[in-house]
Amino acid sequence: MTNQLAVPAASALLSTAEAPKHEAFTGQMYIDGKWIESSDGQRFERRSPAHGHVVSSFPEATPADVEGAIQAAEKAYRHGPWPKLKGVERARVLLAVAQGIKARVEKMALLESLETGKPLTQARGEVSGCVDLWEYAASLARTTSGDAYDTLGEDMLGIVLRQPVGVVGLITPWNFPIWILSQKLPFALAAGCTCIVKPSELTSSTTVMLMEILEEAGVPAGVVNVVTGKGPSVGQPLAEHPAIDMLSFTGSTRVGSMLGGLASKNLKKVALELGGKNPQIVFPDCDWHAMIDAVVFGVYFNAGECCNSGSRVIVHESIAERFAEAVVERARQVPVGDPLHPDSKIGAIVSENQLNDILGNIEKGVAAGARLRLGGKRYDANGLYLEPTIITDATPAMSIARDEIFGPVLVVIPFSDAAQAIDIANDTAYGLSAAVWSRDIDTCLTVARGVDAGTVWVNTFLDGYPELPFGGFKSSGVGRELGKQAVEDYTETKTIQLHIGERKNWWLPRTAA
Ligand code: NDP
Numbered sequence: 341m342t343n344q345l346a347v348p349a350a351s352a353l354l355s356t357a358e359a360p361k362h363e364a365f366t367g368q369m370y371i372d373g374k375w376i377e378s379s380d381g382q383r384f385e386r387r388s389p390a391h392g393h394v395v396s397s398f399p400e401a402t403p404a405d406v407e408g409a410i411q412a413a414e415k416a417y418r419h420g421p422w423p424k425l426k427g428v429e430r431a432r433v434l435l436a437v438a439q440g441i442k443a444r445v446e447k448m449a450l451l452e453s454l455e456t457g458k459p460l461t462q463a464r465g466e467v468s469g470c471v472d473l474w475e476y477a478a479s480l481a482r483t484t485s486g487d488a489y490d491t492l493g494e495d496m497l498g499i500v501l502r503q504p505v506g507v508v509g510l511i512t513p514w515n516f517p518i519w520i521l522s523q524k525l526p527f528a529l530a531a532g533c534t535c536i537v538k539p540s541e542l543t544s545s546t547t548v549m550l551m552e553i554l555e556e557a558g559v560p561a562g563v564v565n566v567v568t569g570k571g572p573s574v575g576q577p578l579a580e581h582p583a584i585d586m587l588s589f590t591g592s593t594r595v596g597s598m599l600g601g602l603a604s605k606n607l608k609k610v611a612l613e614l615g616g617k618n619p620q621i622v623f624p625d626c627d628w629h630a631m632i633d634a635v636v637f638g639v640y641f642n643a644g645e646c647c648n649s650g651s652r653v654i655v656h657e658s659i660a661e662r663f664a665e666a667v668v669e670r671a672r673q674v675p676v677g678d679p680l681h682p683d684s685k686i687g688a689i690v691s692e693n694q695l696n697d698i699l700g701n702i703e704k705g706v707a708a709g710a711r712l713r714l715g716g717k718r719y720d721a722n723g724l725y726l727e728p729t730i731i732t733d734a735t736p737a738m739s740i741a742r743d744e745i746f747g748p749v750l751v752v753i754p755f756s757d758a759a760q761a762i763d764i765a766n767d768t769a770y771g772l773s774a775a776v777w778s779r780d781i782d783t784c785l786t787v788a789r790g791v792d793a794g795t796v797w798v799n800t801f802l803d804g805y806p807e808l809p810f811g812g813f814k815s816s817g818v819g820r821e822l823g824k825q826a827v828e829d830y831t832e833t834k835t836i837q838l839h840i841g842e843r844k845n846w847w848l849p850r851t852a853a
Contacts, residue, residue, distance in 0.1 A: 350727035354683055364385075364393075367544060376405075378400050388455070389691060389724045390725075391723065399568055401568055403573070406536075406567050413563070417504075417507050422534060423504050427483075428482055431478040433529075435474070438475045439557075440557055441550070448518060452466065455542060455545055458643070462642070462687075474522060474526045480827040481531075484502060486499065495841050498838075500833050500835055502834075503532070507533065508536075508587070509538070509586070510536070510578075512547070514542040517539060518546040521547055523613075524590075524821065525550075525564065528830045534563045535565070536567060537565070538566075544568045585609065586830065587609075587610050596613075599612075612818045613819075614817045616647050616649065618638075618774055620653050620654070620776075620801060621655075627799065630777075635667055635750070636667065640674055645689070646746075651749065652752075654754075655753070664732045667752075668714045688724045688725055689725070695747075701740060705740030710732070713732050729748055730749075770812065770815055771791075771794065772793060775797040775801045793813060794813055794817075806823075810822045
């Protein structure tokens with residue numbers, strides 16, 4: 341990287357005085373209401389990406405174990421009480437789960453932090469936030485309903501029921517393990533579905549802990565089953581198995597589109613929440629201080645390992661240099677280091693593979709002629725830490741400006757007018773989220789309407805509410821999570837046509853016989 345000489349140093353790495361002391365979590369699979377080991381006895385371990393020690397271990401599911409989980413979910417759907425319960429009864433169980441999560445925030449947050457590398461303070465916020473997702477799903481369990489048509493003539497009443505889609509496979513990633521599961525599972529349960537969950541092998545603890553909570557809350561056996569292990573061997577059968585009616589996946593666009601293809605071969609319903617290359621578009625008349633803060637937060641939150649990461653800033657050319665200097669100055673001050681240190685804002689990268697991928701992307705961008713303005717390398721220390729990185733003078737055609745990097749890397753691209761900013765924003769395969777920064781309402785609405793994105797923030801970034809739908813355009817996914825639609829996505833409609841009074845014969849008139 342030839343132009344690294346002028347690159348200022350990122351902040352010094354924070355470390356805790358001693359290695360963290362805690363017992364490793366020994367998880368089991370939860371199938372048909374029983375805690376079980378793998379049928380061949382194999383287990384795997386997860387080490388902390390920040391500290392290197394073993395944090396947790398889990399059974400490596402065999403094909404027979406996965407089959408057992410699918411059969412349990414199918415039996416619970418066909419013959420169990422869950423799909424037939426009143427909405428209010430399902431809601432009460434979901435509310436009890438919310439209380440169970442609330443009571444375990446500390447324990448779950450610690451494991452989430454140790455497995456992902458994210459700051460413990462942030463993990464606490466995410467686990468606590470899940471309480472709200474389960475409570476919101478409980479409200480939808482009581483209020484989601486079908487429709488009735490009294491407009492079809494005197495002899496006809498049309499009723500549209502919403503029934504659960506059936507058995508659902510849920511595959512979740514490592515970046516927000518319990519949060520992403522809570523964007524899916526309570527809504528599937530609210531609809532009356534039964535589920536098989538496959539967490540990422542890197543971050544299975546909180547998913548398994550959640551099963552203890554579900555058990556205590558009274559979720560019947562077989563309604564939720566957890567299988568642990570690797571994606572291709574344990575996750576893929578959930579896309580291929582004919583007994584599964586719907587697949588909901590969050591993760592990479594590569595794996596998501598492959599699984600979507602497999603699932604469509606047996607005509608499953610598919611929901612995919614995939615990657616993003618999310619632009620923040622900055623106009624000269626914006627609230628400067630708010631914008632700089634939101635840019636730094638948007639790209640470094642969760643070390644950039646976030647589908648919603650604000651990884652591209654498209655900035656007006658008249659302020660591009662002032663912007664670059666200000667954002668570098670602010671980014672240098674972001675505290676990086678031990679996820680257990682109370683001041684850490686950026687923790688460790690989840691795995692060596694992910695870290696090397698990020699470094700490879702940075703190198704490619706610099707080789708293509710973009711300018712490295714901050715960071716760009718690994719901290720010289722134990723643990724998988726990367727310096728907050730800023731790259732300017734990128735052109736829209738460079739891979740660094742188009743591909744999802746999933747790390748603490750900000751790419752800055754200049755624009756000359758709003759129409760060009762929208763074109764640049766839309767010039768990637770993705771369409772998950774975007775932001776616009778301006779005090780002019782016309783500018784904000786023009787950009788908000790014009791960008792291909794499932795969510796557009798205006799003068800803010802990364803806010804989220806269970807009430808608001810979330811999902812992507814283009815290669816960022818299929819379907820929406822959250823919002824009123826969240827439960828509906830786990831249902832099928834059934835049309836019932838009720839004839840009223842005497843029905844006219846098709847051909848021969850009615851006879852006395
Ligand atoms: P993956 O898409 O590989 O992983 C997501 C989930 O899919 C995990 O549970 C994984 O299991 C599972 N999986 C992997 N391969 C298969 C398969 N063949 N069949 C069924 N399930 C499978 O993401 P990575 O972990 O490899 O991350 C790579 C990139 O993906 C990141 O750099 C980022 O760009 C993107 N990503 C996007 C996310 C998002 O929120 N949109 C989340 C995570 C990653 P296991 O981990 O056990 O292999």
